[in-house]
Amino acid sequence: MTLSASTPRPTERTTPLPRTALEPASGWAEAAAALPRPGTEFLGFHLVEELGKGAFGRVYLARQGDLAGRPVALKVACDITGESSTLAQLQHTNIVPIYSLHRAGPLQAVCMPYLGRTTLDQVLRQITGRPTLPSSGRELRSTVRGQKGSTANHAPAPSGPPPSGSFEQPPEPTPTPALAGQGPHGWERLEELSYVGAVLWLGAQLADGLAHAHARGILHRDLKPANVLLTDDGRPMLLDFNLAEDTKLRGSAADRAAVGGTLPYMAPEHIEAFLTRRGALDGRTDVYSLGVILFELLAGRQPFPAREGKAKDVIPLMLADRRGPVPSVRVHNPAVSPAVEAILRRCLAADPADRYQSADELREDIDRHLSDRPLRHAPNPSARERLHKWARRHPRLASSGTVAALAVIVLVGTAAAAAHSRERARDLEARAAFADHRAAFRDVQLFLDDRNQSRPRLDEALARLRGVLARYGVPEDGADDRWLAGPQAGRLPEADRRQLREDVGEAFYRMAQVAHLAALGAGDPVERAARLGLAGRWNEAAGRYAGDRLPRAIREQRAALDGRSAEAAGVPPGSARDLFLVGAALTQVGRHRDALAYLEQSTQIDPKDFSAWFVRGTAHLAVDQDELAAMSFGACLAVRDDFAPAWMNRGLAFTRLRFLDRARADYDRALGLDPSLAEAYVQRAAVRAARGDLAGAADDLGRALDTGPSPVRVYFLRADVRARLGDKAGAQADRAAGLRLTPTDELSWIGRAEVRLADDPKGALADVEEALRLNPFSAPGLQLKAHILGERLNRPDDALAVLDRAVEFHPDHVPTRAGRGVELARRGRRDAALRDAREALLRDTRAPNLYQVGCIYALTSKTHTEDRVEAFRLLWSALKTGFGLDLVDTDTDLDPVRGDPEFRRLVAAARAHHAGR
Secondary structure, eight states: OOOOSSOOOTTOOBOOOOSOTTSOHHHHHHHHHHOOOTTSEETTEEEEEEEEEOSSOEEEEEEEGGGTTEEEEEEEESOOHHHHHHHHTOOOTTBOOOOEEEEETTEEEEEEEOOOSOBHHHHHHHHHTSSSOOOBHHHHHHHHHTTTTOOSSOOOOOSSSOOTTOOOOOSSOOOOTTTOSSSSOHHHHHTTSBHHHHHHHHHHHHHHHHHHHHHTTEEOOOOOGGGEEEOTTSOEEEOOOTTOEEGGGTTSTTOOOOOOOBGGGOOHHHHHHHHHSOOOOOHHHHHHHHHHHHHHHHHSSOSSOOOOSOHHHHHHHHHHHHHSOOOOSTTTOTTSOHHHHHHHHHHTOSSGGGSOSSHHHHHHHHHHHHTTOOOSSSOOOOHHHHHHHHHHHHHHHHHTHHHHHHHHHOGGGHHHHHHHHHHHHHHHHHHHHHHHHHHHHHHHHHHHHSOOOOHHHHHHHHHHHHHHHHTTTOOTTOOOOGGGGSTTGGGSOHHHHHHHHHHHHHHHHHHHHHHHHHHHHOOSHHHHHHHHHHHHHHHHHHHHHHGGGSHHHHHHHHHHHTTOOOOOTTSOOOSHHHHHHHHHHHHHTTOHHHHHHHHHHHHHHOTTOHHHHHHHHHHHHHTTOHHHHHHHHHHHHHHOSOOHHHHHHHHHHHHHTTOHHHHHHHHHHHHHHOTTOHHHHHHHHHHHHHTTOHHHHHHHHHHHHHTSSOOTHHHHHHHHHHHHHTOHHHHHHHHHHHHHSOOOSHHHHHHHHHHHTTTOHHHHHHHHHHHHHHOTTOHHHHHHHHHIIIIISOOHHHHHHHHHHHHHHOTTOHHHHHHHHHHHHHTTOHHHHHHHHHHHHHHOOSHHHHHHHHHHHHHHTTTOTTHHHHHHHHHHHHHTTTTTTTTTTTOGGGHHHHTOHHHHHHHHHHHHHHHHO
16 A cells, blocks of 8 residues: 555555565554554654545654654555665655654654645646636645645644644744755745646656655656645645665565555556566656646646546556547647647657657756757647747847857947847747737637537636737727737837737627627526627727738628628628638528528638638538538548547537448547547437447447536436446436436536436426527527426427527537427418428438428418318328337327228328338
8 A cells, every 4th residue: 555645635545465475464453553652752753733644654744852842744554665775775855854763663764854734636626616726826826725624534633732842833944954055945936937837847756866866766656636746835846655665686586576556656567567567667658647746737737538447447448548539738728839748749759769858858948948949859740939938048048148159249239139039039039929929829729619508618718718818908999000019019010010900800709709699598588788889899890900810701700799780791802811700600590591601602712721621511510401511520530630639520420421431430540539529428428329339328428428518418318228228227327317417518517417317307397498508509509498397397489488499509400490380380370380391301301300390381281171181191201211100199289080991091102111121
């Protein structure tokens, strides 16, 4: 077992093996019973409190009586001789040293300096409990300060008055001599850095400590956040060498150490050695573990899914995770640069040969990055970042020895050269800032291409767009152009200034679009008016800046905001981007067929526009043009093949086309790029279920649940799969979990409503209302609400009002339009019902729609018997495919024609035809 200053988090699986099979279990039990309690004396130490504990050991804050009561950390356990022998060989500022070793009966005690009580594990608990990651080293320090005075396991204070010389922790301890006198260090250094820089600095210090240990033949083998102390003066230090291996003893009689560690932090070869009990590890294993820690600090989550269950079941899955592609940390933290991601990818390479070959190499690359130098051992794919680093170095070079040397040689040219160098550096900084702007703006554009219109998504989109403006100090009303002459924008070449101006215009256009969508979904008239006012002002700002780039899009938007039909027909589109934005705006309000006319023109003019192909693909999916959707997403991937949602959406198109092998391959690619993409696991599970692989489907749904805050609806999906597998207990447990948990996304509220519908229609309605609160435009939410109101709660007027709103938001959504036609026909409003019937048939001629429209004509035949002919024609077309044969005998919408002999012959013929097929 391992001891540390905190116990493992629930997602950790610590699996060390005993050091030798010769030590009887009774020895461990005896040692556990003999462990001292806080407040007592032990081997000349007064035990003040517990800092941490394991099953058979404790770490105490203690006072050493024979040395003036100095504070120490005392680790007491059954067998730590090996650890003390290991630590005795190591003297490094980033490794906790030992003072002395003591023995009392079955127990041994290692005395170490007390340098603080906070581990990186405790810091991570604080970070992952926050809505956002820290932004600076100073903010990280405030997180650590919140930990002071707490322990992982609180022990009762000693009774009675404290002994003389009792120790109290000072609020800001003086740095220990072992750590002082080395220039800026600890908090002084960390507070100078961004959060990403602070994490890297901690990683460099730990890599330096590992390099020291590796040089002496010592492998840690259990590196994890709980085994890294963050001292009170801000130094990271390696703890707990209980599972360490001294490679100098391999093959000797003293080599008795078994392989162990903590599974989430173990490298693939480490897991294999754990499984097989053989295989030699080296320092690259510790480098991998350090990479996992750095990923977790930077992303707020571990790089691979947590696995729960029996070891024999989960360990092969964990091994497969680690052998796959290295996940991207930038998906979770955009502040991470490409160079930092390159460092992490090299740490986490599955093959040790592709990893940093030593901790020294890792430390060197981190040091080079923090000093704005190129990486030496990992490739940085970003030319923009390399240029930015050079620009940050250049002013220092231009203002120091180089300029002085030139001044000695050519005194007359010194001032001019210095001025030129400064101007050159400022020009480079302006260009680097513009490159950063373009990258950030492209990220915002990709974010906005998603048709998710939930309130949180719209709020985040608006925040990102405001960030685009804030980079150059653009006022939010767009009325002041002075920012164009500022220190950044004013130094750009004319072509870049024009591009920047157009980007700002598009940002304002997009802000107006977001505000308009929020206004459409607002129930409060005051809120609606306020959002429309904002949208109008931002549309005007877009017109001032976008120039010829967006003429049609801006005019179309202005007409929509004023509640008028578009007046831009006579305005020629200014660019492929203009066409794209008009199409994208139409998809946002459900007019997918109209949107496709613009999107097709846009992709024809600019076939390399990733966003245009992506939005075009989603529009094709929305109108069930699955072949064209697959083609569009394929074009996306030809432009950019590292975007996981494009692979996932093409997989969905292939699934609908029943190309299941192709769909499975696309989902695999999506998850290889982003293992946290829960929806891809859900869609791959559907493919596996369709192929009869129910066990694989259940596994994929389990993986979706392991990705973090998972959609509650996944529990209901897995309950269905488990029921089909005959696992009644598992299905019941999943269903109960789904009903117990509170959904956080639109589709999960709808999924829970569907489950509750049979027994609790009012509860189901409340769940749907929560879904619509998150996304007022939700087509499945509006459809289900209308069904509950009309079919279950006998509120047909309210149901019709909901369907009117649904058709307004989604004019191309066929089930909604046909559903409204049925409701109108039930009320005897034949003309309106048949208008919806005809519109639905224009959009979809598949069996489910033919059946529903047939029901409309059956209902209207009560007053117009000639409608029976059309009803029978449509019903025959649907029923002969097999669709509706399970509904036709009980569907009350067919009651007006049920007594007709022709209807009975039609149903009998459809059943015979389908049986023959």
